[in-house]
Amino acid sequence: MTSLVVDPGPCGFTSKIQVVRVSARRAQVTVESDCEQVNRMGSELADLDIRSVMRPPGESIVYQIAARHACHLTCPLPLAILKGIEAEFQLALPRPVTIRFELDDPG
Secondary structure (H helix, E strand, C coil): CEEEEECCCCCCCCEEEEEEECCCCEEEEEEEECCHHHHHHHHCCCCEEHHHHCCCCCCCHHHHHHHHCCCCCCCCHHHHHHHHHHHHCCCCCCCCCCCCCCCCCCC
């Protein structure tokens, strides 16, 4: 099982993701969040075929489900779900991902 915690920034809706590989091509994803849109999105991610997941962004079922539930364009949850699936299937190492704003020092 691969577990992730996502702090999305300004909205403050922390989310927890768990990914379990259930077969050579299938993953079970569980999402718990303070965000109702993310929870609704998570309810559709219970059973995923890896072939429908690991596709270009416009074709990946994860991004399609996020769009159906009006997930904010820059919400990091879809990406985090994909990173979790990659790690669970050993397609990538489970390493932290960081986006950090470098604010100008007014000085």
